[in-house]
Amino acid sequence: MARVLLAEDHEIVRRGIRSLLESRGNFEICAEAADGLDAVRLAIQEKPDIAIIDYSLPRLNGLEVVKQVRKVLPRIQILMFTQHDSEDLMRDILRAGVRSFLLKSEADEHLIQAVSALAMSRPYFTTRVSETMLATFIGSTTPATQLTSRERETVQLIAEGASNKRIAAELGVSVKTVETHRSTAMRKLGAKSMADLVRYAVRNKLVES
Structure with a gap:
């Protein structure tokens, strides 16, 4: 079985x-x-x-x-x-x-x-x-594949409304590390604001719209 x-x-x-x-x-x-x-x-x-x-x-x-x-x-x-x-x-x-x-x-x-x-x-x-x-199956690299796993996790939790402190607790890292992941993700994605990160998360199905 x-x-x-x-x-x-x-x-x-x-x-x-x-x-x-x-x-x-x-x-x-x-x-x-x-x-x-x-x-x-x-x-x-x-x-x-x-x-x-x-x-x-x-x-x-x-x-x-x-x-x-x-x-x-x-x-x-x-x-x-x-x-x-x-x-x-x-x-x-x-x-x-x-x-x-x-x-x-x-x-x-x-x-x-x-x-x-x-x-x-x-x-x-x-x-x-x-x-x-x-x-x-064979295609060019997209922004989603450029983010690391931790950066995608951070973006998802941000889009779900989690604070830096809660994200740090969820991922077992420091608040400073969360801020670094967020900043790096924003730079890679060309995001200018938190709203841009949320839109990215919805568009790439990290969260439900």
Whole structure:
């Protein structure tokens, strides 16, 4: 039986996925997380075979969750579950090691097949996603890929309304380091104000609009 970690901030969606997978009899939901930081903590603690991770998680987005989890659990099979089909997003998550990318609009039809494929260490992509990847996988570097992981985390938390002090506590760094990350991110992105950072975060799906 494959053990599955489910990271999704909407309880009703988690409940639906849990019910769907457990009805098959060969999947066990070993942990559930409602935000990115808990997803990382529970993945390291429970060591699941498969992780289903929503991209738009609070506190730490799905892409950063994948990067942190794979540093500790390089063999984990990950399905990115999202409502966004941005070409840049697909490229970034594949480079991070995600083995399956599933749009929420396609979940009813493809979720069981995707998780079953991952349980056998096989990637799974729908036709719609595969066509987009073929057309866009090799592309120029974008501002999103120029930011470091910590800079993206900082921008996300700023866009979520967190103070420098709270961001420092969340990331385990000093307030001065947070200010440095913010300044560097603003310089790289050509942002002139905090509002510009928020717009960047919304445009690149680090937070929900």
